[in-house]
Amino acid sequence: METNEKIRNIKEELDKELEGVEKQQELVEVKAKYLGKKGLVTELTANMKDLSIEEKKELGQLVNLLKNEVTEMINQKQQDLQNKELERRLKEEEIDISLPSRKIKKGSRHPFQRIIEDVEDFFVSMGYDVVDGPELETDENCFRRLNVPLGHPARDSQDTFYIDDEYLLRTQTSSVQARTMQANTEKTPIRMICPGKVYRRDDDATHSHQFGQVEGLVVDKDISLADLKGTLEMFAKKMLGENTKVRFRPSFFPFTEPSVEVDVTCFKCGGKGCPLCKQTGWIELLGAGMVHPNVLRMGGYDPEKWTGFAFGTGLDRLAMFRYAIPDIRYLYTNDIRFLEQFSRKDEENEVK
Numbered sequence: 001m002e003t004n005e006k007i008r009n010i011k012e013e014l015d016k017e018l019e020g021v022e023k024q025q026e027l028v029e030v031k032a033k034y035l036g037k038k039g040l041v042t043e044l045t046a047n048m049k050d051l052s053i054e055e056k057k058e059l060g061q062l063v064n065l066l067k068n069e070v071t072e073m074i075n076q077k078q079q080d081l082q083n084k085e086l087e088r089r090l091k092e093e094e095i096d097i098s099l100p101s102r103k104i105k106k107g108s109r110h111p112f113q114r115i116i117e118d119v120e121d122f123f124v125s126m127g128y129d130v131v132d133g134p135e136l137e138t139d140e141n142c143f144r145r146l147n148v149p150l151g152h153p154a155r156d157s158q159d160t161f162y163i164d165d166e167y168l169l170r171t172q173t174s175s176v177q178a179r180t181m182q183a184n185t186e187k188t189p190i191r192m193i194c195p196g197k198v199y200r201r202d203d204d205a206t207h208s209h210q211f212g213q214v215e216g217l218v219v220d221k222d223i224s225l226a227d228l229k230g231t232l233e234m235f236a237k238k239m240l241g242e243n244t245k246v247r248f249r250p251s252f253f254p255f256t257e258p259s260v261e262v263d264v265t266c267f268k269c270g271g272k273g274c275p276l277c278k279q280t281g282w283i284e285l286l287g288a289g290m291v292h293p294n295v296l297r298m299g300g301y302d303p304e305k306w307t308g309f310a311f312g313t314g315l316d317r318l319a320m321f322r323y324a325i326p327d328i329r330y331l332y333t334n335d336i337r338f339l340e341q342f343s344r345k346d347e348e349n350e351v352k
């Protein structure tokens with residue numbers, strides 16, 4: 001066959017073949033078939049060595065021309081495939097700009113956080129400082145300076161996570177009482193609260209191994225039990241509603257003398273008696289008392305001159321009472337269905 005005819009055939013064949021190509025991979029194969037080392041175009045020069053110089057030149061030119069044309073055709077096809085792919089994707093990913101936008105979900109303050117802020121607001125309005133203390137504490141601050149020496153039976157009621165002989169995860173925010181007295185080198189009056197996390201080896205529906213407490217400490221001249229009573233009465237009404245009544249029962253804590261436990265009228269039945277308050281009408285809310293002389297002394301305050309009161313309560317307990325939460329673990333597992341209720345019921349749910 002004459003070279004020109006062969007060339008024409010090759011182009012026609014390629015043209016037909018390209019028409020059927022739909023994928024990049026197929027195009028790669030076609031390219032190899034024509035332009036590869038043993039491709040149809042290259043093959044044209046197979047018997048080049050038998051030709052005269054003149055013929056070689058002529059064939060060379062024809063083949064080069066063909067190569068350019070074939071390359072051009074394949075490139076063109078390549079471009080077509082890319083355009084098609086682009087079109088497909090644009091269509092597939094088309095954005096309907098007339099659709100209404102998605103609503104952005106509004107978050108809400110966690111009930112625990114809300115309780116802390118309300119407790120702080122109340123006490124700050126009464127002139128208290130809000131102070132902080134470390135969760136990793138010394139045995140000295142958590143127990144010894146609070147009149148709980150090593151071996152004291154009161155330690156049993158607070159099953160402690162010890163780190164080593166001296167360090168522990170604080171079991172009570174009372175540790176901040178010891179810190180605050182020590183840190184006040186001028187020995188001026190103290191009015192402070194300390195909200196924070198505490199840890200105990202407990203875990204069930206009403207106890208968590210980690211929970212929140214708020215501690216309060218007042219040290220001044222002539223502080224009496226009446227001051228403590230008035231303060232806690234106002235606090236209970238503020239947190240649980242104006243109709244809340246408060247009852248003081250004698251109790252024991254090593255760091256206070258006398259010690260009291262403070263009950264509030266059941267928020268559910270208003271004091272009539274119901275399953276929640278075990279028909280008593282009362283629910284225990286706080287531990288409190290007059291600061292023990294030993295604790296004042298260890299804090300550098302002369303108990304002959306200074307008196308004070310202290311109290312401590314569970315923040316989780318307050319949150320559970322206030323929002324009628326049946327299981328303490330809801331406060332920690334951050335289930336969105338639980339938390340969402342607090343954005344909707346934000347205002348109406350709170351006792352004012």
Ligand code: DAH
Nearest residue numbers: 172174287288289310311312
């Ligand atoms: N720290 C006590 C507890 O965790 C609570 C408490 C009782 C704190 C009496 C006080 C207090 O400040 O005076 O059970």
